[in-house]
Amino acid sequence: MTDRPSEGSGPGSEQGAEPPSSSIPDDEWEQFVRNSERDIHTSAPKEPSARARMVTERLRQQEARGESPPGWRTGPAVMNGRAERRRKLWAVLGVPVAVAVVVVALKPSLLPGDPFGTGGPRAAASPLPVETAAPTAAPGASDPETPTLDKPFAGSPALRWADGEAGIVLPEVKAVGSVPEERVRQALKLTKKLLVGANLDPKAVRGARPEAALSVLDPKQPELLDELDTALRSPGEKHDPVTLFSRFDPDEVSPVGDVIKTRGRMTFKKGSHGGVAVRADYTFVYPVVRADGPVEVTRTIVRRVLDVELADPARYEVTPGRLLLLEYDQEIGNSSCDVHDGYLHPEFSSSGPTGAPPSGPTTDPYDRSRDIDDSDDCGTVTRT
Incomplete structure (x- = not known):
């Protein structure tokens, strides 16, 4: 049995510690005593400093x-x-x-x-380079972005097209047969004025009478002007001004911003009336919103092909400085079918179609590589 220190002689006693019996070596006992005294010293409460x-x-x-x-x-x-x-x-x-x-x-x-x-x-x-020849394919797919008031052309190939008149670039001028260069230049400028007045003039696009475009046409084509006057005054299925003019009902929709995207080209050759014949093939993209109601942007795409001629007044009974409108055709994407009230009627994804259901072919309105479809049936567009 190991001897223990007597009571009062433990490590915490004031009398110190005495070594136990010889069963514990002296050096171990001295180490034990030193450790105990150190622990007591460090654990004792201290008076905090001032x-x-x-x-x-x-x-x-x-x-x-x-x-x-x-x-x-x-x-x-x-x-x-x-x-x-x-x-x-x-x-x-x-x-x-x-x-x-x-x-x-x-x-x-x-x-x-x-x-x-x-x-x-x-x-x-x-911006795309100027179109100088017919494209060989439709524009590639665009990012599927939703158009907004700030970005009305988002998700459209027209984003890279020129703005308004800047998209109508006249080709290089040169004489055609006996028609001098200056006459060719005049024919091209008049054709551009007709395109601008019919498709880009802000007032005309908002439904006003397209006076600037009408002023370019020869009044000695009485049948043509009478038909256009009738269409503007009393539009109907047989006389609809949207076949030549881009017009929107201001009570129905409002343009988004001031930009109409434009892309196309002009070509010219010797005409059949002693002058210079011009062919214009252009596509216009119109972003619009409802005049009242939810703010939703949609786009209507209009492609127009015009054949005009600045005839020789010395040989034909024509008005100098006016164009003969020989032929015109159009293809309209995203407008209600069989509505003939003199306006284009864009359709919005949040509401159903207002016209007759489409029965014609499905086409890409941005595809300028193909000819305009001669079908009278209202078709479907693949994108707007």
Whole structure:
């Protein structure tokens, strides 16, 4: 049996410690005594310093007034709290940032300035070169973006087309047979004036009488002008002004912005009336919204092909400086079928069609590589 120290002689006694029986070596016992004295010394309560008392009192008073620094009693949790908030903030911000990184990885062209040199939005939104010959195919698919008031041509091939008159570029002028260069230039300019007045003039597009376009036509074509007057005054199935003029009912729709996208070309040759014959083939894209009601942007696409001639007044009974309108044709995309009130009627995805159901072919209204369909049936467009 091992001997134990007597009562009162333990490590915490004031009398010190006496070694037990010889069963414990002296060096081990001395080490035990030293450790015990050290533990007692370090665990004993200490009188706080004057500075510590001042700081404690100040903090206590601040706490009583509700001014305690956040987390002052929590020790290391202050730093952990900041780190945790930082992690939570990254978690919140990290989700959209990660999504953006994924989107940019899939489509780096979305970054402004195209820093990766992919030729993305700049190439996609850069204007197309002037059309000098018939395209060989329809425009490629566009991003499926919904048009808005700020971006009415989003998701349309027309986004890269020229604005308004800038899209009607006259071809290089040269003499045609006995017709001098100056007469050719005059014919081209008059044709452009007719196109602008019939399809781009803001007042005419909003339903007013297209005076500028009518002023280009030769009044010595009385039958033609009488028919156009009848169509504008009393539109109907047989006389509808939209066959030549782009017009919208201002009580029904309003244009979005001032831009009408335009693309096409002109060609010319020697005419059959001693002058120069011009063919114009142009497509116009009109973004509109309802005049009242939900703000929803839609587009109507109108393609027009005109054959005109600036005839020789010395040989034919014509008015100098006026055009003979020999033939005209049109193809209209996204307008109600069989409605002949003198206006184009765009259809919106949020509402059903207002005219007769389409029975004609399905076509791409942006496809300028094909001829205009001669069918009188109202068809369906693949996109607007």
